[in-house]
Amino acid sequence: MSILIYAESADGKFKKVAFELASYAKAVAQNMGTSVTAVTINAGEVSELSKYGVDKVLKVNSDKLAGFTAKAYADVIKQAAQKENVKLVLLSSTTDSLYLAPLVAVALEAGFASNVVGLPVSTSPFQVKRHAFSNKAFNVTEISTDVKVLSLGKNSYGVFENASSQTEEDFAPSISDADFGVKVQSVEKSTGKVTIADADIVVSAGRGMKGPENWGIIEDLAATLGAATACSKPVSDLDWRPHGEHVGQTGKPVAANLYVAVGISGAIQHIAGINSSKVKLVINSDPEAPFFKVADYGVVGDLFEIVPKLNEKLKAFKAQNA
Amino acid sequence: MKILVCISHVPDTTSKINFTNGDSEFDTNGVQYVINPNDEFGLTRAIWFQEQQGANVTVVNVGGPDTEPTLRKALAIGANEAIRVNATPTDGFFVAKQLAEVIKNGGYDLVIAGKESLDYNGGMVPGMVAGLLGYNFVNSCIELKVDGTAATAAREIDGGKEILSASLPLIIGGQKGLVEEKDLRIPNMRGIMTARTKVLTVLEPVAANVETKAVKFEKPAPKSAVKLFSADDLDGLVSALHNEAKVI
Numbered sequence: 173m174s175i176l177i178y179a180e181s182a183d184g185k186f187k188k189v190a191f192e193l194a195s196y197a198k199a200v201a202q203n204m205g206t207s208v209t210a211v212t213i214n215a216g217e218v219s220e221l222s223k224y225g226v227d228k229v230l231k232v233n234s235d236k237l238a239g240f241t242a243k244a245y246a247d248v249i250k251q252a253a254q255k256e257n258v259k260l261v262l263l264s265s266t267t268d269s270l271y272l273a274p275l276v277a278v279a280l281e282a283g284f285a286s287n288v289v290g291l292p293v294s295t296s297p298f299q300v301k302r303h304a305f306s307n308k309a310f311n312v313t314e315i316s317t318d319v320k321v322l323s324l325g326k327n328s329y330g331v332f333e334n335a336s337s338q339t340e341e342d343f344a345p346s347i348s349d350a351d352f353g354v355k356v357q358s359v360e361k362s363t364g365k366v367t368i369a370d371a372d373i374v375v376s377a378g379r380g381m382k383g384p385e386n387w388g389i390i391e392d393l394a395a396t397l398g399a400a401t402a403c404s405k406p407v408s409d410l411d412w413r414p415h416g417e418h419v420g421q422t423g424k425p426v427a428a429n430l431y432v433a434v435g436i437s438g439a440i441q442h443i444a445g446i447n448s449s450k451v452k453l454v455i456n457s458d459p460e461a462p463f464f465k466v467a468d469y470g471v472v473g474d475l476f477e478i479v480p481k482l483n484e485k486l487k488a489f490k491a492q493n494a
Numbered sequence: 495m496k497i498l499v500c501i502s503h504v505p506d507t508t509s510k511i512n513f514t515n516g517d518s519e520f521d522t523n524g525v526q527y528v529i530n531p532n533d534e535f536g537l538t539r540a541i542w543f544q545e546q547q548g549a550n551v552t553v554v555n556v557g558g559p560d561t562e563p564t565l566r567k568a569l570a571i572g573a574n575e576a577i578r579v580n581a582t583p584t585d586g587f588f589v590a591k592q593l594a595e596v597i598k599n600g601g602y603d604l605v606i607a608g609k610e611s612l613d614y615n616g617g618m619v620p621g622m623v624a625g626l627l628g629y630n631f632v633n634s635c636i637e638l639k640v641d642g643t644a645a646t647a648a649r650e651i652d653g654g655k656e657i658l659s660a661s662l663p664l665i666i667g668g669q670k671g672l673v674e675e676k677d678l679r680i681p682n683m684r685g686i687m688t689a690r691t692k693v694l695t696v697l698e699p700v701a702a703n704v705e706t707k708a709v710k711f712e713k714p715a716p717k718s719a720v721k722l723f724s725a726d727d728l729d730g731l732v733s734a735l736h737n738e739a740k741v742i
Contacts, residue, residue, distance in 0.1 A: 242631065242633070243631070246625075266652065267633075267634055267649075267650060267651050267652055268651070270617055270633070270634075271621070271633040271634065271649075271667075272621075273617075273618070273621065274586075274590075274617075274618040274619075274620075274621025274622045274624075274625060275621050275622075275624065275625045275631070277587075277618065277621075277622065277625070278590075278621075278622050278625030278626055279625060281703075282705070283585075283587070283705030283706040284586070284587075284616075284618050284622075284705070284706070285706060286615070286616055286617050286618065287615055287617075299709065301712075303615060304613070304614050304615055304708075304711070305505075305511045305612070305613055305614075305615070306507075306612050306615060307714075308511040308713075308714075309511050309513070309711055309712065309713050309714070310711065310712040310713075310714070311614070311708050311710070311711050311712075312708070312709050312710040312711075312712070313706050313707065313708055313709070314706065314707050314708075314709050315705065315706050316704060316705065316706070316707070317703075317705050317706075350628075353630040353660055353661070354630050354631065354632060354658050354659070354660040355658065355659050355660070356656055356657070356658055357646070357657040357658060357659050358656075358657045359651070359654065359655075359656050359657070360654050360655050360656075360657070361651070361653050361654030361655075362653055362654055365653065367652045367653035368652075369652040369653070370652060370653075372741075373741070373742075397742065405675075409674075409675050409676065415670070415671065415674070416650075416654075418670070421507055421531075421612060422507075422531045422532070422669075422670050422675075423670065429741045430735070430739070430741040430742070440507070440508055441507045441508070444507075447714075450739075450741070451735075451739045451741050453731075453735070454720070464720050464722075465717070465720070466717055467720040468720065468721065468739065469720065469721050469722075469723065469731060469734060469735070469739070470720045470721070470722045470723070471722070471723050471724070471725060471728070471731065472722060472724075472725075473724075473725040474725075477725060478725050478728070481725070481728055482728050482731070482732075485728045485729060485731075485732050486732060486742070489732050489736065489742070493736075
């Protein structure tokens with residue numbers, strides 16, 4: 173009756189969300205008096221998971237699973253859940269995990285709750301708190317099925333060390349050709365850039381930038397902070413920046429530790445998309461900009477003066493604290 | 495090609511979100527409803543298939559009679575016909591069960607749903623439909639082409655995109671990118687007039703297990719006031735980010 177997590181990896185290395193998920197699972201398991209089992213797919217060295225409290229690892233290694241295929245990966249997780257007779261399956265909120273989660277839920281006849289924040293409100297009946305209404309509210313959802321699937325919102329719990337003595341086991345689920353109806357033809361990925369999904373810090377800019385030619389100061393600031401760059405919807409609609417940078421309710425969600433908004437007034441749809449970020453810093457010339465109402469820190473003034481100056485200050489700070 | 499576009503009827507993105515009845519229900523007072531934006535991108539792409547490749551487009555919603563104006567709007571945008579499954583959705587699985595039934599009976603080649611709705615943000619309906627029917631499924635879809643029974647789709651991944659191929663029938667969890675914002679259509683008068691006479695079939699729901707239920711809602715705790723720094727005190731800001739917020 174262990175809890176099962178799918179510990180996601182890329183190129184043989186665990187993603188940070190895998191450690192957050194393991195930390196979360198450990199806390200839930202301790203509340204419920206049970207243990208944590210992780211299933212990994214082509215993850216390489218798995219001992220790192222023991223730092224975060226994983227008690228047992230089911231290692232799946234298969235050339236067939238070299239590229240991500242939602243249906244096949246969901247099938248592996250389902251078989252792992254059945255083998256261990258688990259009642260609770262935990263997934264993270266990466267694009268891949270959100271793709272396979274409903275497939276796992278249907279296969280296990282399990283109720284599914286996504287965007288979960290914090291530990292279960294209650295374990296009997298089983299209730300969890302989750303984001304709803306695009307971060308404008310929370311909702312407590314009760315899951316009444318025997319087996320339950322949750323996906324944990326990114327950056328909503330944190331990473332905590334809690335060492336365990338971990339056992340490892342090779343697991344060879346049966347993988348059916350029928351799982352490969354959707355085939356990957358090619359992958360186009362910008363390399364060497366921090367992605368919005370992975371970033372701890374996101375630097376985002378809006379129409380206050382006046383034109384795409386002025387983005388150098390934003391990229392410099394992002395480089396200093398090791399941050400991803402993002403933009404508001406009007407900027408993406410005007411084609412000043414690539415569409416993949418659009419964050420907000422209809423763009424990408426952001427759940428960073430620090431979100432820096434430069435020259436963005438803060439429309440309700442924009443705020444909804446970024447509100448899961450922990451700390452918000454707003455730089456805007458208009459003291460009445462709605463964004464200041466939800467910000468933690470703010471600077472009112474000319475962004476073309478403030479951003480380069482802040483960048484210099486941060487560079488000096490980084491040099492000192494390196 | 496027969497296309498089914500799944501439409502969720504959701505509060506407009508500018509809506510103030512409030513709850514009623516001891517915070518157990520969404521307060522619909524004064525709320526304007528729209529086609530869920532992720533669904534509207536899919537609908538617009540479907541209309542493109544209709545105009546360019548002769549596809550027939552049906553829209554479907556699971557909801558009470560009050561959701562019909564949203565379906566009529568989809569008809570005004572250009573869908574050929576509409577189906578409403580007459581039930582108040584209890585959870586994502588319930589909706590998926592209803593849609594799977596409609597798809598099985600209607601023999602659709604392509605089903606496009608938004609990857610998530612902007613109210614409950616469950617993100618589960620298209621995947622569950624695919625799981626129930628065993629159909630091919632692409633989520634977070636940002637490009638879609640169909641040639642005969644072969645589809646090519648792009649899926650958004652962290653930091654880029656993945657190009658996928660699959661044969662029909664296919665379920666799509668769609669989002670912005672299927673078409674861009676500027677491609678969205680506002681119904682014109684002719685569309686609105688013809689929409690009134692298009693077929694809107696009402697079906698009764700099939701039984702589905704209750705898997706989850708929303709028991710309570712909460713609004714985020716009010717935020718403490720912003721700490722402002724003057725442009726001459728950026729050292730103070732850097733120090734606050736480091737010592738107080740601990741984010742750098």
